[in-house]
Amino acid sequence: MKNHVSLTVNGRRVAAEIEPRLSLADFLREHLHLTATHLGCEHGVCGACTVLADGKPIRACIALAVSLDDAEIRTLEGLQGDPLMEALKDAFHEKHGLQCGFCTPGMLVSAWDLLRRRRDLDERTVRVAMSGNLCRCTGYQGIVRSIMAAAAHAGSAKGPA
Amino acid sequence: MKPAPFAYVRPKSLGEAVALLVQSGARALAGGQSLVPMLNLRLAPVERLVDLGGLAELRGVRDSSGSILYGAMTAHAVFEDGEVPDASNGLMPFVAGQFAFRAVRNRGTIGGAIALADPAADWLTTAVALEARLHLIGVAGRRLVGAEEFVLGPYVTALGEGELIEAVEVPKRAASERWGHARVAMKIGDYAESMAIALMDRKAGRGRLVLGAADGAPILFPEIAARALSGAASDELRLAVRRALLAADRGFTPAKLAMHTTTLLRALAQAAAA
Numbered sequence A: 001m002k003n004h005v006s007l008t009v010n011g012r013r014v015a016a017e018i019e020p021r022l023s024l025a026d027f028l029r030e031h032l033h034l035t036a037t038h039l040g041c042e043h044g045v046c047g048a049c050t051v052l053a054d055g056k057p058i059r060a061c062i063a064l065a066v067s068l069d070d071a072e073i074r075t076l077e078g079l080q081g082d083p084l085m086e087a088l089k090d091a092f093h094e095k096h097g098l099q100c101g102f103c104t105p106g107m108l109v110s111a112w113d114l115l116r117r118r119r120d121l122d123e124r125t126v127r128v129a130m131s132g133n134l135c136r137c138t139g140y141q142g143i144v145r146s147i148m149a150a151a152a153h154a155g156s157a158k159g160p161a
Numbered sequence B: 001m002k003p004a005p006f007a008y009v010r011p012k013s014l015g016e017a018v019a020l021l022v023q024s025g026a027r028a029l030a031g032g033q034s035l036v037p038m039l040n041l042r043l044a045p046v047e048r049l050v051d052l053g054g055l056a057e058l059r060g061v062r063d064s065s066g067s068i069l070y071g072a073m074t075a076h077a078v079f080e081d082g083e084v085p086d087a088s089n090g091l092m093p094f095v096a097g098q099f100a101f102r103a104v105r106n107r108g109t110i111g112g113a114i115a116l117a118d119p120a121a122d123w124l125t126t127a128v129a130l131e132a133r134l135h136l137i138g139v140a141g142r143r144l145v146g147a148e149e150f151v152l153g154p155y156v157t158a159l160g161e162g163e164l165i166e167a168v169e170v171p172k173r174a175a176s177e178r179w180g181h182a183r184v185a186m187k188i189g190d191y192a193e194s195m196a197i198a199l200m201d202r203k204a205g206r207g208r209l210v211l212g213a214a215d216g217a218p219i220l221f222p223e224i225a226a227r228a229l230s231g232a233a234s235d236e237l238r239l240a241v242r243r244a245l246l247a248a249d250r251g252f253t254p255a256k257l258a259m260h261t262t263t264l265l266r267a268l269a270q271a272a273a274a
Helices: A024-031 A083-094 A104-117 A123-129 A141-154 B014-021 B035-040 B076-080 B091-096 B110-116 B122-129 B222-229 B234-247 B254-273
Strands: A003-009 A012-018 A050-053 A056-059 A072-074 B007-009 B026-029 B048-051 B061-063 B067-071 B133-138 B141-146 B151-153 B164-171 B178-185 B192-201 B206-212
Touching (some): A083 A104, A104 A141, B014 B026, B014 B164, B026 B035, B076 B091, B076 B110, B110 B122, B192 B254
Parallel strands (some): B007 B048
Antiparallel strands (some): B178 B192
16 A cells, blocks of 8 residues: 655655555655654654744644655755754754764754744744753753844844843 | 554545545544654554645635634644734744644644544634634535534544544734743653643733643633633732632642642733733
8 A cells, every 4th residue: 555745855856656554754764864853752742843834833742744744844854054053053052952962863853943933032032942852861941042042143033121 | 664554545635535535444644743653653544645745725814804724734843933914912832832843843734633532732722712613525515613512522522434624723913912831841842741821911800811731622711711810919829810710629639739829820920910
């Protein structure tokens, strides 16, 4: 039982015959060898597999690849060179936003979306917005610091009252 | 690949979708934010998924004089961001930002959440509170069911064989109405352990109080809403709430009783203070 799917991944047209039970995450990793998208829980809880579909973050582990026919997917690889993503990566480097790095791709994609959507970020808002991305090393302090630093850089942080 | 094998079809019209859904072993796929995890865990036996994602008919919004009709496939984030007109004095956009995570809210839909009827689903309680009407469509045609009558129990609804929700119609709430919302969860984004919505319209003398995540269909407490509206003292309300929860006969544990009492009283207090 295979279905046809045709979509855009990081600007490249991709067409494939796939089983409908194949998740977008497995499609990206195993068929396209785009391994920045990580799989943690595989049921939509940990956020490690967060990618952009038509510009919006989704969980690639609970999206069927076949249901994304015609969609435009961007993974962390596809955001390389994007000024906001580069600012985030620099901030994660400088402010200790990662230890083992497993959750980092999902953290970066979620934070990238948050910084583009919101212009009034304070620490509480960042913590609430990032609650769907789990990290088992950092205790989140470094991650929140990194995102706040990138927000200040990008003009998304709340100014002094 | 985690799910067991299934067939997949993406109908191009609503008529085609209902014809496919009436066949045995078929199940509708909306945003998939509950169904796909259930497939991954092999908890939901499905022979054929009927993906509603290609149906433009399920995405529109119609603003009429007395109510707003939201297509069933309207994503939570669309409400959260105020991209659709609001019938609820801000309650629906607020609720839409309270559950799960942005990546889930981008894909999950109001119709899918209500059709699944997870007792802890926030839209279910909200739809009952707002007296929403569900527009259902099946091979036999269309019908209207009130949200209150739609939910029969945990994961059990009035949906017949092959039927699906086409739209959620929310009557425009009076501008003089105030709402209160209280929710308890283990962590941000988790399913609610308890949630309550109070709607108080002093001018019209109308009140509505609903409890969700109540191990079954949302529970309405009209007598308590009326008492709160008439300005009952907080001690009296607390006692009345506890008695009403026991009378609901859901077998709540003492911890759940305390939690539900708290969310109901918080929702009432917020609606009264607003």
